[in-house]
Amino acid sequence: MRTMHLIDQAKAAKKASREILSQGGKSRTAALRDVRLALEALSGEIFEANKRDVERSAKEGVSDALLARLKFDEVKLLRVCEGIEALERKSDPIGRVLEQRSLDEGLILSRVAVPIGVIGMIFESRPDALIQMSTLCIRSGNAVILKGGSEALETNRILTRIIAEASSTQIPEGWIWLVETRGDVDNMLSLNSLIDLLVPRGSNKFVATVMKKSSIPVLGHADGICHIYLDESASVAKAIQIVLDSKMQYQAVCNAAETLLVHQNSAEILLPPIQDVLQSAGCEIRGCARTSNIIDVPQATESDWDSEYLDAIISIKVIDSIEEAIEHIHMHGSGHTDVIVSEEDQAAETFLTQVDSANVFHNCSTRFSDGFVFGLGAEIGISTSKIHARGPVGVEGLLSYKWQLRGSGQIIADYNEGRKSFTHRDL
Amino acid sequence: MRTMHLIDQAKAAKKASREILSQGGKSRTAALRDVRLALEALSGEIFEANKRDVERSAKEGVSDALLARLKFDEVKLLRVCEGIEALERKSDPIGRVLEQRSLDEGLILSRVAVPIGVIGMIFESRPDALIQMSTLCIRSGNAVILKGGSEALETNRILTRIIAEASSTQIPEGWIWLVETRGDVDNMLSLNSLIDLLVPRGSNKFVATVMKKSSIPVLGHADGICHIYLDESASVAKAIQIVLDSKMQYQAVCNAAETLLVHQNSAEILLPPIQDVLQSAGCEIRGCARTSNIIDVPQATESDWDSEYLDAIISIKVIDSIEEAIEHIHMHGSGHTDVIVSEEDQAAETFLTQVDSANVFHNCSTRFSDGFVFGLGAEIGISTSKIHARGPVGVEGLLSYKWQLRGSGQIIADYNEGRKSFTHRDL
Numbered sequence: 001m002r003t004m005h006l007i008d009q010a011k012a013a014k015k016a017s018r019e020i021l022s023q024g025g026k027s028r029t030a031a032l033r034d035v036r037l038a039l040e041a042l043s044g045e046i047f048e049a050n051k052r053d054v055e056r057s058a059k060e061g062v063s064d065a066l067l068a069r070l071k072f073d074e075v076k077l078l079r080v081c082e083g084i085e086a087l088e089r090k091s092d093p094i095g096r097v098l099e100q101r102s103l104d105e106g107l108i109l110s111r112v113a114v115p116i117g118v119i120g121m122i123f124e125s126r127p128d129a130l131i132q133m134s135t136l137c138i139r140s141g142n143a144v145i146l147k148g149g150s151e152a153l154e155t156n157r158i159l160t161r162i163i164a165e166a167s168s169t170q171i172p173e174g175w176i177w178l179v180e181t182r183g184d185v186d187n188m189l190s191l192n193s194l195i196d197l198l199v200p201r202g203s204n205k206f207v208a209t210v211m212k213k214s215s216i217p218v219l220g221h222a223d224g225i226c227h228i229y230l231d232e233s234a235s236v237a238k239a240i241q242i243v244l245d246s247k248m249q250y251q252a253v254c255n256a257a258e259t260l261l262v263h264q265n266s267a268e269i270l271l272p273p274i275q276d277v278l279q280s281a282g283c284e285i286r287g288c289a290r291t292s293n294i295i296d297v298p299q300a301t302e303s304d305w306d307s308e309y310l311d312a313i314i315s316i317k318v319i320d321s322i323e324e325a326i327e328h329i330h331m332h333g334s335g336h337t338d339v340i341v342s343e344e345d346q347a348a349e350t351f352l353t354q355v356d357s358a359n360v361f362h363n364c365s366t367r368f369s370d371g372f373v374f375g376l377g378a379e380i381g382i383s384t385s386k387i388h389a390r391g392p393v394g395v396e397g398l399l400s401y402k403w404q405l406r407g408s409g410q411i412i413a414d415y416n417e418g419r420k421s422f423t424h425r426d427l
Numbered sequence: 428m429r430t431m432h433l434i435d436q437a438k439a440a441k442k443a444s445r446e447i448l449s450q451g452g453k454s455r456t457a458a459l460r461d462v463r464l465a466l467e468a469l470s471g472e473i474f475e476a477n478k479r480d481v482e483r484s485a486k487e488g489v490s491d492a493l494l495a496r497l498k499f500d501e502v503k504l505l506r507v508c509e510g511i512e513a514l515e516r517k518s519d520p521i522g523r524v525l526e527q528r529s530l531d532e533g534l535i536l537s538r539v540a541v542p543i544g545v546i547g548m549i550f551e552s553r554p555d556a557l558i559q560m561s562t563l564c565i566r567s568g569n570a571v572i573l574k575g576g577s578e579a580l581e582t583n584r585i586l587t588r589i590i591a592e593a594s595s596t597q598i599p600e601g602w603i604w605l606v607e608t609r610g611d612v613d614n615m616l617s618l619n620s621l622i623d624l625l626v627p628r629g630s631n632k633f634v635a636t637v638m639k640k641s642s643i644p645v646l647g648h649a650d651g652i653c654h655i656y657l658d659e660s661a662s663v664a665k666a667i668q669i670v671l672d673s674k675m676q677y678q679a680v681c682n683a684a685e686t687l688l689v690h691q692n693s694a695e696i697l698l699p700p701i702q703d704v705l706q707s708a709g710c711e712i713r714g715c716a717r718t719s720n721i722i723d724v725p726q727a728t729e730s731d732w733d734s735e736y737l738d739a740i741i742s743i744k745v746i747d748s749i750e751e752a753i754e755h756i757h758m759h760g761s762g763h764t765d766v767i768v769s770e771e772d773q774a775a776e777t778f779l780t781q782v783d784s785a786n787v788f789h790n791c792s793t794r795f796s797d798g799f800v801f802g803l804g805a806e807i808g809i810s811t812s813k814i815h816a817r818g819p820v821g822v823e824g825l826l827s828y829k830w831q832l833r834g835s836g837q838i839i840a841d842y843n844e845g846r847k848s849f850t851h852r853d854l
Contacts, residue, residue: 018757021781095780101802107791109801116813117783196813215638217814238836245838330445352831353522354448356544364534364834373842374536374830375528375851386543386623386827387644388815400813403801404779407791409665411672415800424802 010194012174013143019172025092031170036084038166049154072127100427106408115141117196125149140398143175189214221384223334224254229325231342232263246366290318305332337369358391437621439601440570446599452519458597463511465593476581499554527854533835542568544623552576567825570602616641648811650761651681656752658769659690673793717745732759764796785818
């Protein structure tokens with residue numbers, strides 16, 4: 001496996017992706033089960049390999065946070081196996097008829113869900129991501145080329161081997177490949193005739209580089225500069241609760257809040273208690289001049305409005321109107337998740353309609369923008385693109401469709417020359 | 428208008444696209460009507476400008492085919508106005524709820540259709556395309572930057588002016604811009620923070636260049652190398668009729684057939700009558716060695732299998748099995764439109780399932796792959812990409828969606844810490 005060149009691996013993946021088209025959903029469900037059972041049966045080997053990765057990485061001086069993500073143990077295995085079981089229970093999406101129309105007598109058009117083909121997935125050092133991504137590809141009928149973090153090298157190798165072998169009685173050989181070098185990543189980006197979609201996970205900068213370097217479509221998000229707008233009519237209790245949760249429940253994630261916009265008419269009531277709870281929770285506050293007139297906090301600079309802190313820091317701006325809030329969000333936001341806290345439905349609807357972001361919320365935390373929370377099952381990522389998929393993306397993000405037309409000898413000349421005419425009728 | 432730099436035009440378009448979000452569908456319907464009436468009222472001026480374009484281009488020695496496409500007359504005006512009327516009757520797609528789910532009590536998620544934002548459209552010399560594209564953008568709530576062929580310069584200018592002015596009482600100013608130079612096209616491709624989607628129409632080479640040069644998503648097709656596979660069980664009458672229509676009804680289009688694959692067991696029966704009708708219609712035939720053993724035609728070379736002739740030429744290959752046909756299509760096809768002619772439903776379903784193309788047809792002409800034929804209304808183009816939209820693309824190709832979540836003070840901590848749990852329920 002490992003002596004093959006990337007291009008041959010990609011060709012084998014393309015071939016497998018075509019062979020998958022002839023299989024039913026039952027074989028994919030059986031493959032998921034076989035993979036899950038094999039992971040459980042061979043957990044000792046996996047943990048051994050992972051231990052070597054963790055020890056080597058610790059010696060190389062990687063951070064504790066990265067070591068925590070790298071570590072793959074019983075708890076993480078249990079969690080990914082639960083995820084696989086959920087995919088086993090999910091009805092197979094391939095072949096589902098999305099729309100159907102009679103064009104004329106005996107001429108029936110169907111739009112049918114199909115896999116995308118070959119997915120290139122590039123992710124960080126979490127070995128559980130490799131399992132999640134590859135089993136999502138099994139469920140959606142896609143072949144996959146995986147590139148994991150070099151820290152997880154041995155774990156990724158054994159996981160890929162187990163998944164490939166366990167699925168081999170159900171899914172055509174060659175559907176899953178692991179690539180290991182940075183050079184292979186650059187090569188992946190150029191294989192636009194073999195790889196249909198890239199799913200990079202990692203830093204914003206990395207995702208942006210992938211988008212720039214490759215002409216293959218990319219499913220991935222850039223920044224998560226999320227806002228909470230506290231309207232004139234905001235409930236004080238809800239405002240405090242939502243701000244604290246959005247900022248401090250977990251700061252290192254893209255759906256955490258970074259900037260608070262406060263209507264001038266509610267700033268004097270809202271800012272003091274918000275300052276209290278945030279500072280008690282250990283959050284640094286940076287405010288605009290008007291904010292500093294109300295609460296004693298250091299001044300924010302222009303660059304604060306464009307910052308994704310991913311840390312216990314928040315910027316606060318007092319603004320004149322909901323229109324100014326929306327304008328600020330369009331100017332400085334990243335189109336990820338923005339929230340209005342308001343007791344006036346009219347203001348809420350204005351915000352939900354006019355803010356041009358993937359996720360627009362009323363009276364709840366920014367932290368709800370998540371595939372599992374939305375009920376999509378496993379999450380591939382959160383897209384801030386408007387093309388193909390937007391917001392939290394579930395297995396549907398790995399699907400395309402084709403048009404099937406079933407006729408009985410029809411030719412276009414009969415319709416163009418008036419002998420027949422279309423009688424479009426949705427079925 | 429014309430003295431502005433492209434980047435300022437694009438910024439104005441982005442601003443307008445955000446303002447459009449606050450408007451209802453009625454204003455878009457009224458704008459379409461106003462545009463149609465203005466085009467009719469000012470047709471004299473349009474025809475004058477077009478006459479100057481045609482005369483200048485004729486002097487510059489452009490081909491008759493291009494002059495025919497460039498010419499804009501009463502007949503073409505009538506046709507585009509009919510198209511606009513159809514868009515006026517179409518229900519407004521913006522704000523449509525695509526799915527809705529209760530996540531918990533008082534926490535309702537909605538996925539809602541929204542415009543994409545700013546579309547960059549690059550098209551050839553047909554002035555009617557400018558009208559079709561800009562009115563599609565009105566219906567779908569998008570702003571648009573148009574680049575037309577230089578031959579149609581005067582016609583495009585007056586059309587853009589009329590459309591901008593007639594729509595100005597209903598749609599925010601700045602939603603439509605015409606750019607005129609090749610340099611502007613290069614600049615368009617780099618504006619990835621302002622332009623959300625590129626829709627290039629033109630030669631395959633041009634579309635491929637756009638895809639390569641820009642990190643903006645591109646909606647467009649590459650080649651149209653369409654196949655007809657005549658199965659072992661093909662009806663002779665249907666085969667003859669479908670081959671003739673697919674190849675000769677109109678050759679210069681992407682959904683015309685280029686290669687015929689004939690099962691070895693039916694080749695002796697099918698090839699002689701097919702040769703007769705194709706040659707009578709003026710079609711040149713190039714065949715593989717086994718074809719030449721049955722009918723007297725010149726030998727095809729390897730490059731014939733990869734050629735989009737767009738002309739009265741067809742290549743024919745005799746193959747051993749349906750599997751070989753599918754393999755040939757995957758090797759040489761462009762994923763556009765492929766047809767099986769067969770009286771066996773099992774073979775047809777195998778073909779429709781396993782051929783990895785945007786359009787897969789049974790017993791009908793390749794020429795049916797078309798947005799109007801499919802009942803999509805106006806067609807933006809035919810996509811051979813698997814991302815966002817595939818096959819004929821209607822107004823839906825210009826739409827995205829957003830997630831709206833309406834809560835009553837919910838925070839994620841309550842769910843993560845077990846005080847509450849999600850009760851996902853589709854509405």
